[in-house]
Amino acid sequence: MTPLVGYLLVAALLFAIGLAGALTRRNAILVLIGIELMLNAANLNLIAFWRYGPHPELLTGMMFAIFSIAVAAAEAAVGLGLVISIHRHAHTTDLDAMNRMKG
Amino acid sequence: MSFVFYILAALTLAGALAAVLLKNTVHCALALTVAFAGLAFLFLQLDAQFAGFAQVLVYIGAVAILVVFAILLTRGSETPKDGVYSRNWLAGLVIAAGVFAALGWAVLQSVPGLPHETAAPQVSVLQIGNALMTRYVLPLEIVAVLLTLALIGAVIVAMHQKVEAQ
Numbered sequence: 149m150t151p152l153v154g155y156l157l158v159a160a161l162l163f164a165i166g167l168a169g170a171l172t173r174r175n176a177i178l179v180l181i182g183i184e185l186m187l188n189a190a191n192l193n194l195i196a197f198w199r200y201g202p203h204p205e206l207l208t209g210m211m212f213a214i215f216s217i218a219v220a221a222a223e224a225a226v227g228l229g230l231v232i233s234i235h236r237h238a239h240t241t242d243l244d245a246m247n248r249m250k251g
Numbered sequence: 252m253s254f255v256f257y258i259l260a261a262l263t264l265a266g267a268l269a270a271v272l273l274k275n276t277v278h279c280a281l282a283l284t285v286a287f288a289g290l291a292f293l294f295l296q297l298d299a300q301f302a303g304f305a306q307v308l309v310y311i312g313a314v315a316i317l318v319v320f321a322i323l324l325t326r327g328s329e330t331p332k333d334g335v336y337s338r339n340w341l342a343g344l345v346i347a348a349g350v351f352a353a354l355g356w357a358v359l360q361s362v363p364g365l366p367h368e369t370a371a372p373q374v375s376v377l378q379i380g381n382a383l384m385t386r387y388v389l390p391l392e393i394v395a396v397l398l399t400l401a402l403i404g405a406v407i408v409a410m411h412q413k414v415e416a417q
Contacts (some may be wrong), residue, residue: 171343
């Protein structure tokens with residue numbers, strides 16, 4: 149097994165764990181945690197391909213990962229702001245209890 | 252494959268599993284921090300020092316703290332009476348297992364075509380700064396605008412509107 153295959157398999161497993169968390173938990177914050185794990189798995193893939201691919205001096209993979217980290221930070225801020233807003237309105241963060249679009 | 256890689260991979264995956272499986276939400280946030288730290292070490296192991304330290308700064312320093320704040324503000328650490336898993340958790344588990352099977356199959360099928368350069372890339376922070384200011388200057392500016400908008404948007408969304416409440 150080459151190192152790249154090991155990293156890719158770890159990233160695939162991490163993505164699957166994050167997806168399982170996002171799909172099975174009730175708490176909205178834990179769904180966001182699952183999404184963060186999935187984004188991180190994608191970053192690990194990008195960096196691994198950058199390291200073992202040709203022309204690492206062009207920095208493409210690493211730059212993509214850095215921009216992806218920045219976008220994930222923005223997503224986390226807005227997502228958690230939404231969770232706090234919904235909690236203030238509906239007094240719950242249970243996603244199964246949020247079944248109305250009308251306020 | 253080095254021994255260090257196996258330790259770091261086990262640490263990361265254990266942290267991620269704990270973040271998804273634990274009942275107490277605060278424990279989940281702490282396990283998430285462990286997973287982020289493991290990923291940062293994996294980045295360092297991949298000779299991507301800048302990305303590794305950015306991971307530490309942004310994820311452990313900011314996102315994990317934000318998650319803890321959100322949990323405490325929403326009293327999410329109280330374990331709900333009717334379980335922590337969604338009603339249709341089995342479907343979610345099946346979908347996740349299917350996705351992992353597809354990804355793993357794709358990776359193992361493409362082993363002969365994967366690149367395997369062995370020389371470690373020598374990248375200095377100076378080169379990264381130069382690249383950010385020349386080739387990647389447009390994405391950098393777009394990310395700056397996006398972060399500003401996200402900051403303002405998060406504040407507006409989470410802001411308490413007293414006028415409507417009265």
